[in-house]
Amino acid sequence: MRPPLHPPLPSARLARALFIAAFFLPLLLAGCRRKRFPHYPADFREYAWVTNAGSNSVTVLDLVNMQPAGTIAVGPVPVAIAVNPARNEVYVVNSGGSSVSVIDAEKNRAVASIPVHRGPVSIDVDRGGERAWVANSASNNVSVLDLVRRREIAAVGVGESPAMARISPDGDTLVVANRGSGSVSILDAHSLALRAVFTGCPQASDTVILPDSSQAFVACTGGHQVMAIGLARRQTQIPELRADHLRALLDVGPTPVHLALKPDGGEIFVSNFGSDTISEIATGSDEVGGAYVVGEHPSGGIVSADNSEFWVSNYAANTVAAYSIDDGQLDHTVQVGSGPGPLAFSSDGFLLLAVDALSGDVSVVRTISYTPQGQTITGSLFTVLAAGKQPGAIAVKSFRVH
Numbered sequence: 001m002r003p004p005l006h007p008p009l010p011s012a013r014l015a016r017a018l019f020i021a022a023f024f025l026p027l028l029l030a031g032c033r034r035k036r037f038p039h040y041p042a043d044f045r046e047y048a049w050v051t052n053a054g055s056n057s058v059t060v061l062d063l064v065n066m067q068p069a070g071t072i073a074v075g076p077v078p079v080a081i082a083v084n085p086a087r088n089e090v091y092v093v094n095s096g097g098s099s100v101s102v103i104d105a106e107k108n109r110a111v112a113s114i115p116v117h118r119g120p121v122s123i124d125v126d127r128g129g130e131r132a133w134v135a136n137s138a139s140n141n142v143s144v145l146d147l148v149r150r151r152e153i154a155a156v157g158v159g160e161s162p163a164m165a166r167i168s169p170d171g172d173t174l175v176v177a178n179r180g181s182g183s184v185s186i187l188d189a190h191s192l193a194l195r196a197v198f199t200g201c202p203q204a205s206d207t208v209i210l211p212d213s214s215q216a217f218v219a220c221t222g223g224h225q226v227m228a229i230g231l232a233r234r235q236t237q238i239p240e241l242r243a244d245h246l247r248a249l250l251d252v253g254p255t256p257v258h259l260a261l262k263p264d265g266g267e268i269f270v271s272n273f274g275s276d277t278i279s280e281i282a283t284g285s286d287e288v289g290g291a292y293v294v295g296e297h298p299s300g301g302i303v304s305a306d307n308s309e310f311w312v313s314n315y316a317a318n319t320v321a322a323y324s325i326d327d328g329q330l331d332h333t334v335q336v337g338s339g340p341g342p343l344a345f346s347s348d349g350f351l352l353l354a355v356d357a358l359s360g361d362v363s364v365v366r367t368i369s370y371t372p373q374g375q376t377i378t379g380s381l382f383t384v385l386a387a388g389k390q391p392g393a394i395a396v397k398s399f400r401v402h
Contacts (some may be wrong), residue, residue, distance in 0.1 A: 036370065038350055040064050046346060046398035047105065048353055049090050050362060051078040052388025058092055058101075059387040060108050061353075061362060063346050063396070068385060070108055074101040080122045083397040084147065086129030090395060091147075093120045093134060100134060102150060105397055112150045116143040122164045126171050133174060135162040142176055144192070156192045158185040163205045168213040173231050175216045177204035184218050184227060186244045196244040201227045208261040208268060210283060215247065217268055217281070219256040226250045226259070226270060226279075228286050248286045252279035260301035260310060267325070269310045271298040278312055278323065294321045294330065302343040302352075304367070309378070311367075313340035313354055320354050320365060322378045331378040336363035347398040351382070355391050362387050362394070 040046075047069060048061040056076050062069040075094025078101070082091050088105035098120060102112040119138025125131070125147070132145040136155075142165045144154040158165075159178025166175045167189060174192075176185040184204055186196040202222030209216045209231075218227045228247040236242060253272025256279070260269045270279040276296050280289040295314025303310050309331070310323040318338050322331040337356025340363065344353045352365040362385045369380040 038348055041400070043400045043402075044398065045106070045401055046396065047108070048344065048362070048394055048396045049081055049083075049092075049103065050355060050387045050391045051081050051092060051393045052391050053077050053079055053095075054389025056094075056096075057388050058090075058103065059362075059391070061385055063351065063398075066364070066383065066385075071388065072103060072108060072110055074103075074110060075099045075113065079392055080120075081393045081395045082123045082125050082132070083395045084125055084129040085127060087147075088397070088399050089129075089147070090397065091123055091125065091132060093123050095120055095137075098136075100132070100145065105399065106401060114145055114150055114152060116145075116152060117141055117155060121162075124165055124167050126167050127169065128171070131167070133165040133167055135165040135176065137161045137163065137179070140180075142174070142187075154192060156187060156194075158187075159183045159197070163203075164207045166207045166209055166216070168209045168216075168231065169211055170213040173209075173213065173216075175207055175209060175218070175229070175231075177201075177207045177218050179203050179205055179221075182220070182222065184216075184229060186216075186229070186231070195232065198227065198229060198244075198246050200249065201225070206257065206259045208259045210261070211263075211265040215283060217259055217261075217283070219259050219270065220249075221255055221257055221273075224252060224254045224256070224272075224274075226252055226256060226268075226281065228281075250281060250286060250288050252281075252288060253277045253291050258298075258300050260303050260312075262303045262307045262325075263305055264307050266307070269301050269303065269312070269323075271301050271312060273297050273299055273315070276314075278310070292323070292328070292330075294323060295319050295333065300341045300343050302345060304345070305349050309367070311343055311352055311379075313343055315339055315341060318356075320352065320363070320379065322367075324378075334363075334365050334379045334381055336365065336381060337361050337384060342392065342394050344394045344396045346396060352379070353394060353396070355387070355394050356384075357391060360387055360389060360391060361385060362391065 075097030077096030080093035117136035117139035161180025163179035253275035255274030296316035339358030
């Protein structure tokens with residue numbers, strides 16, 4: 001995700017501090033970096049890939065050895081990225097080049113380019129790793145990709161300026177948020193037939209689907225609501241649930257830009273960029289629990305695997321905050337780089353990575369650290385690793401080499 005709206009530029013003092021941190025901190029910590037760190041087998045690999053829209057490249061970060069692992073040239077203006085859950089491949093959406101670059105994750109090199117349509121902005125991969133869906137914002141359609149043969153097999157028309165296309169976990173439903181027309185298109189993922197269209201969601205953007213594929217939620221970024229949609233369930237005995245239907249328009253804070261779903265599907269946390277708050281939605285009842293102040297211009301978030309902690313990036317405050325879901329309060333706030341946005345965990349949840357758009361780097365936060373007396377601290381900055389120009393999206397994958 002690229003920085004929303006028009007954020008302020010970093011101060012000269014902050015820029016100098018970030019340069020010093022990025023250059024010297026890894027050196028200072030080199031001798032103690034393994035203290036209380038996980039131990040990995042010799043054949044274990046884990047990388048983070050970061051798109052750099054301003055330098056037409058992807059930065060590779062080695063999360064085992066905590067160091068840069070190279071730069072991969074891709075197409076013009078890469079803005080989105082996804083990993084294949086079944087194969088060691090990574091897919092980069094090049095918005096300026098109308099293409100998707102395929103990266104071999106083991107060799108960290110681009111091995112193919114798949115043409116799509118104009119202005120692609122997002123990609124989603126199915127659980128089997130055989131299909132991908134790319135939202136083409138300037139073409140008002142979605143490309144369907146065969147990832148095995150590395151080619152487009154179909155293109156289906158949707159609303160104006162689609163911002164995101166999500167495939168349901170069961171693989172049956174495609175949910176497309178149309179930013180330009182303020183609508184949501186629901187399609188059958190197999191036949192590509194249009195099942196339903198829901199309007200009234202200005203600047204429809206970020207989208208999540210529950211693990212059981214029963215509901216989709218779409219952020220209406222141009223307003224102050226999240227649209228909750230019930231997805232058709234063919235096997236149900238309740239007639240009204242057999243068709244896609246609007247469940248509710250949920251009031252949250254102004255300018256909701258990101259939705260973070262708990263792994264168990266029970267709650268969604270909304271980053272309200274315009275009100276410096278997050279909202280908590282109970283997905284079972286479609287109720288909003290309230291708004292909580294977290295920092296200036298929250299723009300991204302992620303929930304820990306154990307469903308206990310919500311991490312949110314505060315774009316204008318240059319911080320990442322940890323919010324305790326069980327206690328309903330902030331645990332800790334960590335100073336990071338300038339303009340933090342997208343977040344990602346390492347596979348074991350030990351590290352949190354924050355993409356700092358304005359300072360051109362990635363802040364690496366230990367989710368749990370310790371005082372000299374052995375007391376635990378939720379969140380502490382470990383190091384800062386350089387990225388390219390205008391870093392945006394991030395993806396992480398771990399695997400064993402053979």
